[in-house]
Amino acid sequence: MAANLAGVSIENVSKTFTVRTGRQSEEVHVLDRVSLHIEPGEIIALTGLSGCGKTTLLRILLGLERADSGRVLVDGVEVDGCGEDRSMVFQNAQLFPWRTALENVEFGLEARGVPKEARRRTALEKLELVGLGHAADRRPAQLSGGMQQRVGLARALSVDPAVLLMDEPFGALDAQTREGLQAEVLRIHQETGKTIIFVTHDLDEAVLLADRVVLMAPGPGRIDKIFPIELPRPRADLVAVRGLEEFSAQRYEIWHRLMTGAPAQAAAAASATR
Template identity: 60%
Template sequence: MSGDVAVDVRGVSKVFQDDQGRQVHALQEVSFQVGRGEIVALTGRSGCGKTTLLRIIMGLEHPSSGTVEVDGTPVNGPGVNRGIVFQNAELLPWRTALGNVEFGLEARGLGKAERREAAERAIELVGLGQAGNRRPHELSGGMRQRVGIARALAIDPAVLLMDEPFSALDAQTREKMQAELLEIHQRTGKTIIFVSHDIDESVLLADRVVTLVPDPGRVHGVLDTRLGDSIDLDERRGSDRFARRRHELLQLVHGRELSEQDGVSV
């Protein structure tokens, strides 16, 4: 993969200080690579540092040691080659959906016409072309999250980062958003890294799953979960490979060892 690496995480450790002044080791020597155009999930039990790791890749936090590179360039802070979608869209209530999507483009200094054109493309991509003039309180939870995805995509990042983007949605909306994410990936070819607590979601959507274990957060295994070319969720879920990979991922999440024959690397 070395010639086609989009994200290279090397020996990343993160140490915090708690309220009593004690050191908390959130991450320890985390290393993995993400190929260009790949979907990779970060999963594991609570407290294993998934969100902290995602924020380090975004440049919102700095590692205590180790490095992150995106397309060969070291990450020293936020940049336009990365876009992030949070668990809750956190939209500006006084702006329309289209206005919220334009927000990130304003920070880049784009002119009004160019901003509007890019925002409209992103809104169309997530299927909200008819809702661009609505304000957040007029949108459903799923629609607000689509606006958040459109806002991240509008800057045309090389890497899309997502922190449990569908966890706050009801089951039906969540499944619809999962299907739409696969459609967006098929149409754009973006590199996507997402955090999820959901085993089924991780196997259904990701090409590979990086499993972290806590105390401190570290990589326990990387499982190849590719389910073929179909993006139909029912077909994916009904395959024998899905059932096997789901079982293997559960074992990894609970700290059990798998062999290379299981498609696991460490």
């Protein structure tokens, strides 16, 4: 198991954006006093209705956005911009089309001044980890969507982050490819022990992968309820996991809360502002 592990503490994080339309501007309160502690090596799924601030929270964790108030700590150190202890897998792989898969994975290491031989060795190792060692010399146009996402995952892992962030990385893929990559994430977690925080709208995915599912509610974004997932690990056989009564029961519990709790709370919050 990797030594580079860290817990994450989110403490009373709030965020407001100013949205301008022509000469008009409007304050949109995206997050309101969000607090959550994540243990080293834990997998956390953030889910909820659109507009509840999931991706904004992930961007604050990465350091791409700053909270208006509150703070985020990784391994006890306050986040102040992007850092080497965190890495992100985005909704689409965002690969450089003129670079090979290997060269794309090398990019972050190259930016950090890692010597060519060392970064090539690390990049090849990470491509092997995601099952793409055979495709190292292919360019993105020669790769399927699922393979491109694997390259993006390898690139994120190449810098050995303590915390891996993922923003709906499999949302645009077909069901079969998506399930293959879900199994890949579980295998990589078993091998590396990385702390993983991911955003998803797919409740099956949330329950299959996570130790805890954090359901967020909009109006403004906040944590509605946290669901511990009691399914045993490792969960290598996702077909078998889906067949468990516990899987169906926990998925239904989250779905029921999502459909009955969060919308009702959002409506009440909207009414209170009128």
